[in-house]
Amino acid sequence: MANIVSYLAREQRTFEEEPFNVVDGLVMATLAYLRYERYDRMPTNPAEPVRLHDVIALTSWKALVAGSWMRDASDSRPFLRALMASRRYRDAFVSFYANEHSDAVEKQFSAITLTVGDGRSYLAFRGTDGSLAGWKEDFNLCFMDVTPSQRAAVAYVSGVASALPGRIVLTGHSKGGNLAQYAALCVASGVYGRIDRVCNYDGPSFLSDPSPRVDDAAYHAMLFKAVPESSLFGMILESGRDYHVVQSSAMLIFQHEPFSWLVSHGDFLYQQRLNRTAVWADGTLDGWLKTRTPEQRAQFIDTIYDFVAASGVKTSQDLHRNFGSIVVNVATSTAKLDPETRSFILDTLKALLGVVGSETKKVIMPRARYGSPSDSPSA
Secondary structure (H helix, E strand, C coil): CCCCCHHHHHHHCCCCCCCHHHHHHHHHHHHHHCCHHHHHCCCCCCCCCCCCHHHCCCCCHHCCCCCCCCHHHCCHHHHHHHHHHHCCCCCCEEEEEEEECCCCCCCEEEEEEEECCCCEEEECCCCCCCCCCHHHHHHHHHHCCCCHHHHHHHHHHHHHHCCCCCCEEEEECCHHHHHHHHHHCCCCCCCCEEEEEEECCCCCCCCCCHHHHHCCHHHHHHEEEEEEEECCHHHCCCCCCCCCCEEEEECCCHHHHHHHHHCCCCEEEEECCCHHHHHHHHHHHHHHHHCHHHHHHHHHHHHHHHHHHHHCCCCCHHHHHHHHHHHHHHHHHHHHCHHHHHHHHHHHHHHHHHHHHHHHHHHHHHCCCCCCCCCCCCC
16 A cells, blocks of 8 residues: 555656645655754754755664654655655755754754755654653643744744745644644744645644634635544644545554555545544543633643653653553552542543543444545645
């Protein structure tokens, strides 16, 4: 089954010969996960472009994919090989690499700017990395109107736009897709007028509308949001119907991985609606959010996060490796809370379990609700 690796091997036309399409957007969003700081010839001046081929050819691939989902993905090496052999990406250059991380303000932000010879600048935002702060920032979307990375995304787009002429495309996977959308909605009008396309690949939506532009027909015309058929992440806070459902070769949450998305002739393979697993997960999360105020969500998430951090967890890999012992530690720590806080945590978990039961009944009924049909979009 064809994916973005197969696409890179097959599509050898340059961007001048065959314009950008939404599959290229996912390729570029995936490129944002590479650790460009591991390239020992990376310029000190971020505005100075480096050839993508050189970064891949002259850097340890293990180092390039460290700390992200790409480290364990079976298609990471074929992806890098296909990029090195690609005529389409032969003239791709990377500049304005940003990589910012702060545990203190729970911020994980990274982005690159790609030029591919067609006169456009492609700004790609990295999704969540393997850091605990990165995952915490994702959870913060459930109660914060603006996160530090969203502010950074607006500043990044504004800065690159002031340095480079021409039209702009914003793209990102997971949290990176959320950042691409947020930046488009909040940059100054002069920059906004230069944006041709905004691509969000399985990224969350927003707690509240960031800007009146959400109702702008021009914004909806430039937006392409895609989620896999069992999407969990991309449906978080999603209240609209402005998304496309992509077929995947993986199961359940593993469909979040870009290499699992099915491709055909410069476009994705689509289906009419989300599957029942995604409908259940979307309903469960939405239902839980509605039972809690933003302040309650913040208290619950911060409390659980503090317990996990106190267990010595620094990365998501630590969390996966020691999940059982961490759950025991969290449960033990909860028992030591003051009665009011402990009662709050237990009531919140009880509400979550209640919503899980309610949504499960809905999904197993014949009239289970589904996401809306989506037509195959043009680039």
